[in-house]
Amino acid sequence: MAAVTGERLAGEAGSAGPATAAAAGRRSFPVWRWAILVLAGVYFLIPLYAALRFAGIASFGQVVKQTGFSDALTLSLRLAVVTTVLTLVLMVPTTIYVHLRLPRLRRLMESITILPIVIPPVVLIVGVLQVAPSYLKGTPYLLGLIYVVLAMPFAYRSLDAGLRALDLRTLVDAANSLGAGWRATLWRVIVPNLRTALLSATVLTVALVLGEFTIASLDLYQTFPVWIVAFDQTSGPVSTAASLLALFVTWVFLMLIVTVGSRRARRTGAGQVDLISVTRRDTSGPRIGES
């Protein structure tokens, strides 16, 4: 990896001369690359600017005062809390248990937990409404229970990455020989070591719940993203302002994951939560206002 290290050194030394010819080739940035990046920049920034202009500063203050705003937001926040708690209670013990006792099932777990990403949410809700008992239909409880399923892939992946970075077996053995029961081992040894993974699982779940639109709208429940759309009928600028706020929240969430993830990675040299594992597809993103 001579060129890469050379390049890295050159990068650290500021704009010093390139170490190798290959690095030189990579440092001189041809015109087409700038053209591509500028084009991309224009495409990505203009809609943001347009939305800001369209909404106007005043609309941001008005968002809060709209009818239904606080109800929708409260519902979304409560759903986020319930879903996160349920997801963690279900996934943390299961993932730890699989790592410790059933490592052969890890591949199977991975395939099972990928399913909610693969199945389009609009299809999932068709099936769910078919089998759900009638007292759950059209209630936020049903929504919370489905969101646990949707959050599973991201929770599992975060926790799996976190556990992989630990020497779990040694930790558990050490805890045992010091006389800790399994409860103490879980709470006072494993969970504290999984802080980053837990944080990223939480953040992803919260972002998912705050942004989910498909299932909420089809379960006929007015969560925050559903409210934004319903509200558009009355005031364009205000719902655009609400959308920008929602985007901003997503951005803050993602920055949080990346910052915490990379700090942790620097310290331990492993278990990094990178943006790729954070990224979800349009089916059920951790985005405020997803699909």
Next chain:
Amino acid sequence: MAPGSAPDPGATGRRGWPAALRQAATLAGILPFTIYVLLGLGAPAVAIAYGAFQDPTTGRFTLSNIDTATHGIYLHGFLITMELSVITSVVPGVFGFLIGYAIYTARHGSVLRRVAITASGVFANFGGVPLAFLFIATLGTTGIATRWLTDIGFNPYSNGFNLYDLGGVALVYLYFQIPLMVLVILPAFEGLRPAWREAAANMGARTWHYWRFVGGPVLLPSFLGCVLLLFGSAFSAYATAEALTSGTIPLTAIQIGSFLNGNVLAGQQNVGKALGLGMVLIIAVLMVLYTFLQRRAARWLR
């Protein structure tokens, strides 16, 4: 959950138990998860597969749902969805590839690189309702970019552009598909060893030769796999198109949604399930292809 933290099942007092029983006891630890998955994922899946073949009035087995779902407006819906998915996976695939390469060639730790990667992460996660509003404010009939273009004498709406039809939806999809491509293709670029390029250069290869015989073939499975991923992402998207067009565009996901909203002809209540089954089958084929391509790509990337 864990029935004790004993590291080695054999070392505990269960030595006398029959092996099968011990195995069952070990598996009991994932019972809550298994039950949840069966109820939350298995049961709905079975209900869809079952309902797709069921007559809504008599409850008997029938192929008429499948028949309806594969003809007329629903076949059209599948074709339009496919068309949209192909466009919004190939175009962003190519752009994302080029942007990914531009990022890859930037210095490690440079501002450009960091900004581009973080921005990709953020934009790839945009979508749905807010994204639709962003574009309505930009390229809607009274949007700002529309006004700019009109001022310089090119009104997009009098030149065949419409944000609320297929082309418009495709343009909006690029907003999250391109960054998604950048994120998923970057590891493939990082897997290109400089040593390969040096070896090729030692044997007298020019840039073109390197890409034709080394870089291209190594990247191809990754590129195709990533494009498949984008295809799946576009294929199952619902919220963005729904929010943008209020459900007027005939995509399969939106047709399924309208079944749930109660816009159903008598006797066709189960066509939505047949459509859902169709979507799942198409996605399943994609996943098989994707797994295969990932395996090929993994040979070179580690």
